[in-house]
Amino acid sequence: METNNISVIKVRDILMVTMPPDPDDTAMSALQERVLAAMERYEAKGVVLDISAVETLDSFFARTVSESAQMVAIMGGRTVIVGMRPAVAVTATQIGLTLGNIETALTVERALDLVATRTAARKSR
Amino acid sequence: MSSPPGGELSIDTEGDIVATRRTVRGLAVDLGFGLTDVTRIVTAASELARNVYKYGGGGVMRWRHLQDGSRPGIELQFIDHGPGIADIDLALQEGYSTGRGLGLGLPAAKRLMDEMDIQSAAGAGTQITLKKWRSN
Numbered sequence: 001m002e003t004n005n006i007s008v009i010k011v012r013d014i015l016m017v018t019m020p021p022d023p024d025d026t027a028m029s030a031l032q033e034r035v036l037a038a039m040e041r042y043e044a045k046g047v048v049l050d051i052s053a054v055e056t057l058d059s060f061f062a063r064t065v066s067e068s069a070q071m072v073a074i075m076g077g078r079t080v081i082v083g084m085r086p087a088v089a090v091t092a093t094q095i096g097l098t099l100g101n102i103e104t105a106l107t108v109e110r111a112l113d114l115v116a117t118r119t120a121a122r123k124s125r
Numbered sequence: 126m127s128s129p130p131g132g133e134l135s136i137d138t139e140g141d142i143v144a145t146r147r148t149v150r151g152l153a154v155d156l157g158f159g160l161t162d163v164t165r166i167v168t169a170a171s172e173l174a175r176n177v178y179k180y181g182g183g184g185v186m187r188w189r190h191l192q193d194g195s196r197p198g199i200e201l202q203f204i205d206h207g208p209g210i211a212d213i214d215l216a217l218q219e220g221y222s223t224g225r226g227l228g229l230g231l232p233a234a235k236r237l238m239d240e241m242d243i244q245s246a247a248g249a250g251t252q253i254t255l256k257k258w259r260s261n
Contacts, residue, residue: 024143025175056146056164058171059229087164095168095233096219 006031008038013045014115016108021053028064035068039075046115047072050108052083057092066100080104082111131189136177136203145174145186149201152188156197158259166199166257169234173203173253176230181205181251191256198239198258206250213243 006027007018015038020027035047049065051057069079081104084092092099105111134148135141149170153163170186177184184205191198210216219232231253235241238255245251 022143022146025139055150056167056171058168058175059233060171060175085164087161090161091164091168091237094165095229095236097229 006034008034010038010042010044011048011112012116013043014112015039015042015044015047016050017047018050019054021055023054023061025060028061031064032068032071036071036075039072039077044077046078046080048108048111048115049079049081050083050111051081051088052085054085054088057084057088057097059095059097062092062097062099066102069100069102078103078115080111080114082106082108129190129192131187134186134188135183136174136186136205137183139178142171142174142178146171148186149188152190152199153257156190156199156259158199158257162257162260165237166201169237169255170201172230172234173201173255176251177203177205177207181207184250191258193258196258198256201255203253203255204250209247209249209251210243210245211247213245216243 005020006023009016015035017031017035038044039047047069054061065081072079079102081099081102083106084104103114105114134145136145146167150163150167153166158166174186177186182205184203184207187202187204189200191200216231217235219229234253234255238257240256242254243251244253
């Protein structure tokens with residue numbers, strides 16, 4: 001379904017991944033493969049995962065995103081989650097979904113800054 | 126008095142998990158639950174629908190409106206004829222999982238709803254009933 005598609009675009013050195021409002025489990029599993037393939041193809045420095053449209057964050061969603069972020073980290077990238085809705089944040093916290101140790105940001109701009117900062121820090125080494 | 130509205134939805138494909146979320150969201154919104162409670166109810170339904178599909182070999186969700194005096198509520202029942210839960214107390218422990226999950230499904234649903242009842246035995250399927258009452 002078109003509305004279920006996960007969009008992956010490259011913005012400078014960073015992958016912008018936008019989640020649809022209600023992705024099914026297959027779409028979530030495809031997220032991992034698509035993000036890792038795009039990391040390699042574009043030699044991206046990191047991933048900004050926009051979940052501002054996401055209405056339900058359950059344990060399967062949390063696990064898939066956490067695993068994806070770990071894989072991105074192994075490839076040398078940084079993942080920042082952006083735009084979690086307040087009701088989703090309340091629910092996720094109540095059931096103990098921590099999303100691993102993924103960083104979060106309130107806006108896409110701040111998330112892009114976070115990933116870019118790490119890139120700059122690496123270059124200066 | 127007419128019987129309160131209710132219905133049934135089959136959970137036999139992965140897409141039915143999404144259909145369950147959509148149906149439950151519509152029901153909860155119609156009953157006047159606030160956005161945070163709607164999100165809680167839909168999240169709990171998503172966990173249990175996935176359990177029915179993945180571990181129960183498919184089944185159904187039955188739903189109905191509840192009324193306690195002036196207070197409306199919602200009841201969601203998830204029924205499968207799968208292998209059942211041998212040890213319910215163990216299944217309710219966070220982190221316990223027989224599958225590839227986080228073992229958060231059942232404990233999450235219990236935390237997010239007001240009431241949860243589990244009827245199950247090894248080899249006898251599983252019937253889980255969730256209730257949530259509107260707070261205002």
